[in-house]
Amino acid sequence: MAALSGKIVKNVFVTQGYQQNRKVGTQYHWDSCMPYMCNSLPFQGGKLAWTGTSSMQICTLSPYQSGFVNRGTVYCNAAPSTTAIPYLDKVDFLKLQNGSDIRGVAIAGVEGEPVSLTEPVTEAIAAAFAAWLLEKKKDDGSHHSRVSIGHDSRISAQMLLDAVSRGIAVAGLGVVQYGLASTPAMFKSTLTKDEAFLCPVDGAIMITASHLPFNRNGFKFFTSDGGLGKADIKNILERAADIYKNFTDDVFKNSKTKASTSVKRVDYMTVYTSDLVSAVRKAAGNIEKPLEGFHIVVDAGNGAGGFFAAKVLEPLGALTAGSQFLEPDGLFPNHIPNPEDKTAMKAITEAVLKNKADLGIIFDTDVDRSAAVDSTGREFNRNRLIALMSAIVLEEHPGTTIVTDSVTSDGLTTFIEKKLGGKHHRFKRGYKNVIDEAIRLNSVGVETHLAIETSGHGALKENHWLDDGAYLMVKILNKLASARASGVGGGSKVLTDLVEDLEEAAVAVELRLKIDQSHPDLKGGYFRDYGEAVLKHMENFIESDPKLQKAPVNYEGVRLSGFGGWFLLRLSLHDPVLPLNIEAPSHDDAVKLGLVVAAAVKEFHALDTSDLDKFVQTT
Numbered sequence: 001m002a003a004l005s006g007k008i009v010k011n012v013f014v015t016q017g018y019q020q021n022r023k024v025g026t027q028y029h030w031d032s033c034m035p036y037m038c039n040s041l042p043f044q045g046g047k048l049a050w051t052g053t054s055s056m057q058i059c060t061l062s063p064y065q066s067g068f069v070n071r072g073t074v075y076c077n078a079a080p081s082t083t084a085i086p087y088l089d090k091v092d093f094l095k096l097q098n099g100s101d102i103r104g105v106a107i108a109g110v111e112g113e114p115v116s117l118t119e120p121v122t123e124a125i126a127a128a129f130a131a132w133l134l135e136k137k138k139d140d141g142s143h144h145s146r147v148s149i150g151h152d153s154r155i156s157a158q159m160l161l162d163a164v165s166r167g168i169a170v171a172g173l174g175v176v177q178y179g180l181a182s183t184p185a186m187f188k189s190t191l192t193k194d195e196a197f198l199c200p201v202d203g204a205i206m207i208t209a210s211h212l213p214f215n216r217n218g219f220k221f222f223t224s225d226g227g228l229g230k231a232d233i234k235n236i237l238e239r240a241a242d243i244y245k246n247f248t249d250d251v252f253k254n255s256k257t258k259a260s261t262s263v264k265r266v267d268y269m270t271v272y273t274s275d276l277v278s279a280v281r282k283a284a285g286n287i288e289k290p291l292e293g294f295h296i297v298v299d300a301g302n303g304a305g306g307f308f309a310a311k312v313l314e315p316l317g318a319l320t321a322g323s324q325f326l327e328p329d330g331l332f333p334n335h336i337p338n339p340e341d342k343t344a345m346k347a348i349t350e351a352v353l354k355n356k357a358d359l360g361i362i363f364d365t366d367v368d369r370s371a372a373v374d375s376t377g378r379e380f381n382r383n384r385l386i387a388l389m390s391a392i393v394l395e396e397h398p399g400t401t402i403v404t405d406s407v408t409s410d411g412l413t414t415f416i417e418k419k420l421g422g423k424h425h426r427f428k429r430g431y432k433n434v435i436d437e438a439i440r441l442n443s444v445g446v447e448t449h450l451a452i453e454t455s456g457h458g459a460l461k462e463n464h465w466l467d468d469g470a471y472l473m474v475k476i477l478n479k480l481a482s483a484r485a486s487g488v489g490g491g492s493k494v495l496t497d498l499v500e501d502l503e504e505a506a507v508a509v510e511l512r513l514k515i516d517q518s519h520p521d522l523k524g525g526y527f528r529d530y531g532e533a534v535l536k537h538m539e540n541f542i543e544s545d546p547k548l549q550k551a552p553v554n555y556e557g558v559r560l561s562g563f564g565g566w567f568l569l570r571l572s573l574h575d576p577v578l579p580l581n582i583e584a585p586s587h588d589d590a591v592k593l594g595l596v597v598a599a600a601v602k603e604f605h606a607l608d609t610s611d612l613d614k615f616v617q618t619t
């Protein structure tokens with residue numbers, strides 16, 4: 001579902017907040033002075049504070065929301081917080097797991113999407129993280145553990161921030177709120193050593209649902225070891241279910257009192273952004289303004305990434321005029337903040353061309369993903385972004401291994417191995433899978449410095465394997481700055497030239513074949529088992545076809561080459577879906593590959609092949 005834009009109606013009375021916000025624009029301050037700490041709301045005189053009425057603040061909802069969407073209007077028919085806490089089972093909590101994240105519905109009003117991240121559920125999850133953290137750190141009480149909390153621009157952020165803070169405070173840990181922040185900054189706060197900013201923290205929580213629609217939200221958790229994995233998230237949700245069982249209205253009310261006394265606020269984004277600025281200056285030979293003369297436009301999609309223009313590019317000397325959608329707005333009224341989204345990429349491309357900029361940079365909502373556009377409007381996205389990052393990293397570390405996700409192209413492998421002299425390790429889909437694999441390879445003696453996904457997630461060894469869209473862009477800026485310093489032309493040509501030899505398929509499509517979980521063919525079984533059966537059948541089906549070659553090394557699904565192209569059919573990481581990626585030199589060749597898949601899966605009636613059928617009929 002696309003992000004919905006509209007006005008907020010709370011308890012059926014139309015509030016003026018959002019309208020007002022749209023008129024005056026939501027702004028944040030970027031004063032650069034000592035961290036501001038206080039114990040009471042609102043965050044005044046501080047950094048990253050919201051001024052005016054933000055769309056995020058106007059809908060501070062109570063735990064039990066109901067409502068409906070009508071002609072672009074969101075109704076938040078909020079009930080008072082005193083409503084009895086509804087019964088929830090462990091299974092309800094486990095349903096909130098999305099790989100290594102937690103995700104749910106935080107805003108009522110979308111048909112068929114009841115609120116699952118209520119205040120008590122959120123508070124229980126935060127308390128469970130605190131308990132997990134104390135156990136992991138074998139906290140004996142001699143050190144007062146603290147947890148940092150940040151959020152993106154979603155309209156449910158304030159409500160969840162309050163609930164998370166209560167859960168942490170009631171568990172006896174210190175709460176350090178950062179306000180609007182990026183996911184990578186939250187991880188970084190577990191590593192920064194600066195007591196003035198209450199760092200390092202023992203754990204960090206980012207409140208975000210990445211690019212998902214406005215009504216969703218979720219949590220990512222970090223310690224200094226990195227993001228929590230699937231097993232830890234399951235453990236936390238199980239603990240949360242137990243904590244929740246003991247919640248009563250009184251417990252819930254008491255926690256509000258306790259939290260209000262133990263919350264501190266810190267402008268950590270200033271630390272994070274000044275580290276990015278220092279990295280570029282250092283790479284350019286300690287020049288104060290290495291990007292002077294460059295015109296770079298940023299598109300933050302009204303997510304949390306607006307800081308990059310004023311706090312990173314401008315101090316480095318770049319002109320950022322024409323940057324767009326920098327102000328946070330949780331209804332994402334312009335486009336979904338997602339470099340994988342075609343409308344989003346069109347928006348930044350048009351901004352580059354209109355402003356005659358040297359480079360365009362786009363982030364997802366919580367800034368752990370990014371992409372770029374060169375001065376001619378060509379995208380550095382998906383395989384092309386990986387190729388560019390590989391070229392940069394392989395210049396620094398000749399011969400090193402580049403770890404990528406499974407949907408990368410054959411052309412990328414040729415580019416990395418034949419042109420750049422590196423090794424391409426094509427692993428599984430999922431940013432955590434890719435990063436963990438890179439760390440594992442290093443530990444068994446296979447040198448690798450870059451783990452990157454076609455989705456725009458990317459992590460470098462030199463940056464603590466931190467999955468950081470902003471740092472990826474810093475590496476690109478370093479390249480621009482050093483080329484300028486050594487007298488090589490201007491603009492982004494130096495970047496475009498680096499990927500000149502990347503072969504790109506004329507046709508690249510992703511079709512997502514849904515598994516109908518209620519279909520009798522599943523016999524009440526799990527969709528993953530059905531999906532595995534489809535893949536097994538596919539493997540046997542193509543075995544005897546001389547026109548197709550199985551990928552010699554493959555870690556996920558079925559990948560075949562043929563008709564000058566390739567396809568990969570695999571199970572989605574989270575959804576009851578078999579994504580099918582096809583790349584080919586022409587539409588006809590892509591259709592031939594599609595027909596192979598269509599023939600192989602035709603007996604699987606629970607699989608919705610309508611998109612594939614449409615695709616193969618368009619010859």
Ligand SMILES: O=P(O)(O)OC[C@H]1O[C@H](O)[C@H](O)[C@@H](O)[C@@H]1O
Binds near residue numbers: 432455573
């Ligand atoms: O398997 P899919 O449904 O295509 O989803 C794959 C994606 O799932 C999540 O969003 C992860 O954060 C991404 O790293 C991954 O690429």
